[in-house]
Amino acid sequence: MIKEVLVLKESLKRYVDGSTMAGPSPMEWKHAEDMVGFLEPFLDATKTFSNVRKPSSHIYIKEVWTIRRLLLDEKHRDSAILQNLAxxxxxxFKKYWKNPNLILTLATIFDPRxxxxxxxxxxxxxxxxxxxxSAKVEYIRNWLKRYYKEYERASARMGWASSVGSS
Structure with missing residues (x-):
């Protein structure tokens, strides 16, 4: 919504100038612009994960990593509002990152990139x-091994055993 207001900034300024209403100060406009710049990657990540027409689970870690990098970025230290928000x-984020989603993490690993x-x-x-x-990586690695062993057993029961061992 703030982004749409910024598009109409000049029109809104002219409207306020012609009326008795008080509009945003130049500093408030600057804060709005900074806020949009800061929040844009979060919007992009949200759109990526909520897209139902294109799979996105394989880029989970990449998107989370982008958000982490943005939160740690020093350029937001200039604005007290953005610094507090960050x-x-x-x-x-730290609370969330403490236990990342196992299934989405595995989907990232299955992406060849x-x-x-x-x-x-x-x-x-x-x-x-x-x-x-190391413990978190090892947990993921062990989970993959257990999953593969289960897949191997299921394949043997179904008669697919000859193709499983060859890869």
Whole structure:
């Protein structure tokens, strides 16, 4: 909504100038422009994940990583409003990132562009080089192994065993 108001900024200024109403100050217009610039990637991520005509689960980590990078970006430190907003959002993001969605994380790994190396990179950046990042990656790796073993058993029951072992 703010974005649409900014498109009509000049018209609104002329309307306010011709009436007795008080309009936004130049500083308020600047805050609105900064807010739109800051929130635009969040809108893009929301549109990506809510798109029902195109699968998006494979880019889950990439989109979450983009949001993380935006929240940590230093250029928002110039505006007190954006800095406060970013800090509040970082708290919620850290809570969310503590236990990322397993299924969507796996979908990212199955995308040939990302694989487990990308996830390892992201986890090491987010959690540091220590135990927590390694433990999360290892949990995902073990889950994949268990899933594959189950797939192998199901394939053998269905008579597909000859094609499973060859890959």
């Amino acid at each position: 800090l509040q959002m970082q708290k919620k 990302y694989k487990l190396m990308f996830l390892t990179f992201c986890f090491k950046k987010a959690y540091g080089e220590g135990y927590e990042a």
